[in-house]
Amino acid sequence: MSDSNNQKLDSEPSNKKIKIDHENDNGVNDNQLELKDFELEKILNNNTVRKTVCVQGKFKDKSGVALIVLEKNAFTEEVxxxxxxxxxxxxxxxxxxxxxxxxxxxxPRPSLNGVKTSIIYPATEKHIAKFSQQESHIVLETPQLYEKLTLPHINKEQFNLQWVYNILEGKSEQDRVIYDNKCERDGFVLLPDLKWDGVTKETLYLLAIVRRRGIKSLRDLDESTLPLLKRIRDEGKKKIYEKYKVPASQLRVYLHYQPSFYHLHVHFTYLRHEAPGIYAEKSHLLDTVIDNIEMIGDYYKKATLPFTIREMDNIFNIYETNGHV
Ligand code: M7G
Structure with missing residues (x-):
């Protein structure tokens, strides 16, 4: 656990060296990277509205592709x-x-001018696709299409979940965890999302990651997961209020479909913050999900769920070849 002062210190730039955790490592990695060694190869995305840019390149004398995401910070009202x-x-x-x-x-003085920086190294083709600007399409996924096309694709290729297991096993980001319910069946860990600096209240973004393994997404939810979902909703809101003083009525609590990572997690964002991925084609409010399951226990096994696919994703080819785009 850490208090907000510690978080503030953590977020302040210390020196030019950056400590990173490799996504595909088993434990914590102490590899040191320096931005001056980054050699730019390509700009994948430059979003002038969000003021984020994602670039692809290499670190000098290191093999493998690196992605760097730079994001100008929102204004903090206190300054x-x-x-x-x-x-x-x-x-x-x-x-x-x-x-x-x-x-x-x-x-303004440099400390007010930090640029939020995420590094993914080594990055895979899937990371490059995820961060590239590209055309997307909506498909309507029936339960039959889920079984026939989506599920085999998820089983074959999906993002590595090592970062999730590192959090659940206490190997990474432990100083960022704000709540940990250790119940193996219905427990979860609540911590700031990668996209949030953990400090700027205006852009508050937390993630609840369930302890139970094997629940891939919304599709797997039914009556048996209701206690877990209700616990995440109620305890998550309570802990966020205690820590950040954002009332439950100002939190947007939702799941993504399709998610990028197939280990159940729930997003908590500040209602006034237009976080990426809050739009109708991707987000499902947790309250609605709970209500649907309370009315029809196997709702998400029967429902047709729309989702977006992007042209560089392999699943796009699968749906296109089968005539569903
Ligand atoms: P998602 O709905 O699976 O995919 O959400 P999305 O990226 O399309 O939204 C996964 C969430 O996990 C995203 O909000 C990511 O920013 C967040 N996330 C990803 N990684 C690799 C990490 C990480 O290492 N630590 C933390 N705290 N959050 C992460």
Whole structure:
């Protein structure tokens, strides 16, 4: 467990070296990477609305592909004062002034200007596809199509879940865990998502990862998982309120279909934050999921579930070849 001060310290830039955990390692890896050694090969995605860019390249003298995702941080309301943006440390460069209108570029002190950085190394073809800008399509997955096309694909190829097991086994990100219910059947771990710095309340994003193995996705949920789902909803909301003072009524709690990682997890984001993946074609509110199962126990085994597939994903070829795109 860590308090918010520790999290703040953790998030502050320490030096140019970055400590990373390899996704496909069994334990914690202490490999050190330096951004100055990164050699850019390709820009995979440059999202001007989200102010994120994902680049592909290599680290000098290291084999394998690396992906770096850079994201400009949202404003933290606490630093909109004379200690923060409006302090003597801030420089202001004038673009132009015209009557009552002025345009400037402001340079706050570096600690206010951090760029959230994620590194995936070594990255696979699937990671490259996931982070690349590409066309997507909606397919309607009936239970029959799930059995015939989707499930064999998931069983054959899916992202490695080692990072999930590292969290559940206490090998990685332990200082970030805010709640751990150790019940093997209905317990879960609650911690900040990779996409969140754990500090900026405005972009709050946590993940509840279930302890029980073998529940792949929404499709596997039924009456037997109701106690687990209710526990995640109730305890997750309570713990987030205790820690971050965001009330339950301002949390968006949902599952993705299809997820990227086939080990059941639930997303908790701040209602006012437009997190990636909150749209109708991908997210299913946990309250609705619980309600559907309470009405019809095997709802998700019978339902036709729409989902998006992207042209670079292998599953796109499978659905296209079978005439479903
Ligand atoms: P998803 O619905 O399976 O896929 O969510 P999505 O990426 O399409 O949303 C998986 C969630 O796990 C995402 O929100 C990721 O940002 C998050 N995530 C992925 N990794 C590899 C990690 C990690 O190593 N640590 C943490 N804390 N979160 C991760």
């Amino acid at each position: 909109l004062d004379n200690e923060g943006y409006f302090s003597v440390d801030t420089e202001l460069k004038t673009f132009f002034q015209n009557d009552i209108y002025g345009n400037y570029e402001c340079f």
